[in-house]
Amino acid sequence: MHFRLVDQILECGPDRAVTLKNVTLAEEYLQDHFPGFHVLPGVFMLEALVQSARLVLEARDRAKGDGAPRRMVLGGVRALRYGNFVRPGEGLRSEVIVDKETDDGSVVFRGSATVLRHSQIATAASAGSAISSTDTAVSGRFTMRLVRTLQF
Amino acid sequence: MSHDEIFKKVQGVLVDALGVDDDEVTPTARLTTDLHAESIDFLDIVFRVEKAFGFKIGQGELFPDNINDPKYVTDGVVNAAGLALLKEKMPHVDFTAFSADPKLEKVSEVFTVDSLVKFVESKLKAGAPA
Amino acid sequence: MRWLWIDAILSHEPNVRLVAIKNVSLAEDHLHQHFPEGDDGPSQPMMPASLMLEGMAQTAGILVGSVRQFKEKVILAKVTEAIFESDVFPGQSIRYDAKIDRIDDMGASTIGTISRFDHRGGGWIDIGRTEIIFSHVDQNRAGLDLPEHNFVFGENFRAILGGLLPKT
Numbered sequence: 297m298h299f300r301l302v303d304q305i306l307e308c309g310p311d312r313a314v315t316l317k318n319v320t321l322a323e324e325y326l327q328d329h330f331p332g333f334h335v336l337p338g339v340f341m342l343e344a345l346v347q348s349a350r351l352v353l354e355a356r357d358r359a360k361g362d363g364a365p366r367r368m369v370l371g372g373v374r375a376l377r378y379g380n381f382v383r384p385g386e387g388l389r390s391e392v393i394v395d396k397e398t399d400d401g402s403v404v405f406r407g408s409a410t411v412l413r414h415s416q417i418a419t420a421a422s423a424g425s426a427i428s429s430t431d432t433a434v435s436g437r438f439t440m441r442l443v444r445t446l447q448f
Numbered sequence: 449m450s451h452d453e454i455f456k457k458v459q460g461v462l463v464d465a466l467g468v469d470d471d472e473v474t475p476t477a478r479l480t481t482d483l484h485a486e487s488i489d490f491l492d493i494v495f496r497v498e499k500a501f502g503f504k505i506g507q508g509e510l511f512p513d514n515i516n517d518p519k520y521v522t523d524g525v526v527n528a529a530g531l532a533l534l535k536e537k538m539p540h541v542d543f544t545a546f547s548a549d550p551k552l553e554k555v556s557e558v559f560t561v562d563s564l565v566k567f568v569e570s571k572l573k574a575g576a577p578a
Numbered sequence: 579m580r581w582l583w584i585d586a587i588l589s590h591e592p593n594v595r596l597v598a599i600k601n602v603s604l605a606e607d608h609l610h611q612h613f614p615e616g617d618d619g620p621s622q623p624m625m626p627a628s629l630m631l632e633g634m635a636q637t638a639g640i641l642v643g644s645v646r647q648f649k650e651k652v653i654l655a656k657v658t659e660a661i662f663e664s665d666v667f668p669g670q671s672i673r674y675d676a677k678i679d680r681i682d683d684m685g686a687s688t689i690g691t692i693s694r695f696d697h698r699g700g701g702w703i704d705i706g707r708t709e710i711i712f713s714h715v716d717q718n719r720a721g722l723d724l725p726e727h728n729f730v731f732g733e734n735f736r737a738i739l740g741g742l743l744p745k746t
Binding site for chain 1: 607608611622624627628631632653657659661662665
């Protein structure tokens with residue numbers, strides 16, 4: 297699979313981003329998660345938040361204008377709660393907001409994502425629009441930090 | 449263990465479980481509305497309180513079990529029988545505000561940090577087994 | 579991509595502890611997007627932390643599931659805390675060491691240590707830790723339309739689980 301968990305950027309700035317990921321049966325790993333009950337893995341909801349955070353960090357670096365963007369990875373997770381499942385044909389709407397920056401250059405984010413569902417019955421009013429729900433799929437805090445390699 | 453010592457330990461449990469800061473965990477803070485606790489957090493809190501204080505908590509003892517029974521709930525509103533049952537099962541909770549608008553979906557809002565502290569105090573006083 | 583984020587079980591102490599490993603290899607497609615050459619640096623394939631979290635969740639989930647002979651559907655419900663101190667690169671191995679902290683009818687809390695091995699030296703080095711809570715789904719999700727069979731511990735796990743699974 298391609299390791300891209302953001303399909304559309306709905307909003308993006310130096311402090312906040314909102315993104316969309318579509319979930320489709322074309323994603324083969326769903327056959328294993330789970331057989332007969334296909335749902336987006338919780339860690340992929342987290343990865344969608346992480347990739348959304350990276351967009352915010354890029355915007356932040358651009359706003360600061362000092363040199364090349366830094367490559368940041370997930371360094372920690374805190375109180376991340378899972379709620380509703382997200383199934384093929386549904387979408388995940390992620391929102392990440394910068395909480396604070398720490399002394400070592402790490403950035404802490406608050407993140408949450410809701411499930412997007414198309415209406416079962418298409419009416420003239422709803423035709424063409426996905427009905428978003430307030431059903432939360434995941435919410436919590438996470439930290440992005442610089443890559444750390446070990447020298448040999 | 450003094451009231452203050454119990455409060456500090458309960459504060460620690462909530463900070464660890466909910467990822468909130470010390471100063472957000474005040475006695476009147478509601479676990480759901482103010483500290484953003486969700487249903488899975490209640491299980492985490494039960495586990496951590498058991499560990500912190502060394503006693504066992506039975507199912508439904510700290511937080512209500514599913515009271516969604518027609519005997520106690522009518523059209524999403526908790527009736528007099530239901531309210532009486534809740535008060536009996538959870539003496540550590542203050543149901544005054546809830547009684548004014550007893551919607552089932554709001555029942556989790558009754559839990560304050562103080563109700564958790566009161567629960568621990570009564571368990572310790574009763575010499576609860578680990 | 580198969581959704582199996584552990585390769586083999588190293589040891590199992592029923593109801594207590596499970597240790598599993600995962601090898602990281604350039605043969606894995608997704609590493610080539612994490613990260614490709616870009617403005618933020620040259621191509622640098624490395625294990626995404628979210629997938630290390632999944633490796634630990636699978637290790638701890640199997641440990642918890644085996645307590646009730648895989649009759650309960652065990653679902654990842656909460657990551658109270660996870661710390662990833664250092665990163666993992668192709669050629670290195672990851673070890674997930676999971677222990678049950680508490681378990682009851684509603685679910686289980688687990689703690690885990692993540693370590694990394696490099697053949698070039700140093701032995702196993704701790705690089706992270708996790709606190710993960712699982713929900714015993716059937717007890718918790720009344721009203722949700724779930725299939726009867728235990729879809730969590732399916733065929734894809736059999737190769738790994740081998741002797742752990744009850745004889746059917």
